[in-house]
Amino acid sequence: MNYPVIVDVTLREGIADPEGATIERALPALGFVGVSHMRAGKSFRMDIDAESESAALEKAAALAERLLSNPVIENASARSGAKG
Amino acid sequence: MTIGVVVFPGSNCEYDALVAVQSLGVDAEFIWHTSTDVEGFDGVILPGGFAHGDYLRPGALARFSPVMEAVAAFASSGGAVLGICNGFQVLTEAGLLPGALQKNIGLTFLCQPTTLIVQSTSSVLTRGATKGQELVVPINHFSGAYTCDDATFASLEAHDQIVLRYKENPNGSRGDIAGVCNVEGNVVGLMPHPERAMSTLLGSDDGRILLEGFVRAPVGAR
Numbered sequence: 604m605n606y607p608v609i610v611d612v613t614l615r616e617g618i619a620d621p622e623g624a625t626i627e628r629a630l631p632a633l634g635f636v637g638v639s640h641m642r643a644g645k646s647f648r649m650d651i652d653a654e655s656e657s658a659a660l661e662k663a664a665a666l667a668e669r670l671l672s673n674p675v676i677e678n679a680s681a682r683s684g685a686k687g
Numbered sequence: 688m689t690i691g692v693v694v695f696p697g698s699n700c701e702y703d704a705l706v707a708v709q710s711l712g713v714d715a716e717f718i719w720h721t722s723t724d725v726e727g728f729d730g731v732i733l734p735g736g737f738a739h740g741d742y743l744r745p746g747a748l749a750r751f752s753p754v755m756e757a758v759a760a761f762a763s764s765g766g767a768v769l770g771i772c773n774g775f776q777v778l779t780e781a782g783l784l785p786g787a788l789q790k791n792i793g794l795t796f797l798c799q800p801t802t803l804i805v806q807s808t809s810s811v812l813t814r815g816a817t818k819g820q821e822l823v824v825p826i827n828h829f830s831g832a833y834t835c836d837d838a839t840f841a842s843l844e845a846h847d848q849i850v851l852r853y854k855e856n857p858n859g860s861r862g863d864i865a866g867v868c869n870v871e872g873n874v875v876g877l878m879p880h881p882e883r884a885m886s887t888l889l890g891s892d893d894g895r896i897l898l899e900g901f902v903r904a905p906v907g908a909r
Contacts, residue, residue, distance in 0.1 A: 618901070619834070621792050621859070676834055
């Protein structure tokens with residue numbers, strides 16, 4: 604069966620994020636105040652053919668670790684993409 | 688003596704690297720990224736550009752090009768490997784060099800001459816230079832901010848693996864790092880482009896000092 608999965612890739616804690624910082628700095632000029640700790644990241648959507656949802660998530664976590672993220676600077680996590 | 692210059696789809700400095708090496712009187716040939724061996728080459732250069740479009744992250748897809756397994760085997764047998772700019776990003780993604788390259792601080796694409804200070808002369812790239820020597824070499828990158836964790840940074844310093852530092856940090860690199868090598872010194876990566884600093888007519892010929900070191904004695908830096 605095909606399971607929809609979403610993988611989120613974010614920079615590890617302590618790794619500088621110039622993109623997030625730039626976005627955060629732009630917000631007050633647009634009238635959005637009180638927004639802090641902005642971090643930019645990426646998300647990937649895919650369908651994974653597997654026996655169960657947990658097997659699909661496991662597969663997603665493995666491919667996220669190997670290709671979608673660089674573990675030196677990024678964390679990756681997989682979650683269900685099923686629409687609740 | 689023949690130097691191989693790896694060409695990925697999206698490389699764009701391969702001719703610069705090839706001609707720079709040839710101008711030193713050394714044979715050089717291209718190696719297409721689907722090659723599964725680097726036999727017959729005395730040194731391998733991964734040139735600058737945007738391998739595989741830099742999709743996902745610079746170097747993330749290039750590290751899985753078939754040639755990279757051969758490059759890794761060549762490196763572990765002591766072969767001289769040089770990654771320039773995008774080639775440096777590929778080497779870090781492949782785990783052949785520590786750390787990672789992130790987007791420049793300020794999110795600016797930088798294309799300018801930089802002054803580098805030689806930190807270590809025990810890499811294949813810097814063996815012809817002297818410690819503390821200043822070299823003018825251009826940079827041309829968006830993701831050139833060298834990043835690593837504290838333990839890696841301490842290890843780089845302890846093993847004399849910081850090869851070149853910027854005199855004035857242009858991109859937010861940790862420790863002003865412009866280039867690093869592996870513990871053995873035979874694998875080197877740097878963001879600046881020595882192949883574009885081969886003639887004073889074009890601003891600097893300091894790149895010759897680096898590339899001459901690389902092509903003259905490619906094997907067994909330490």
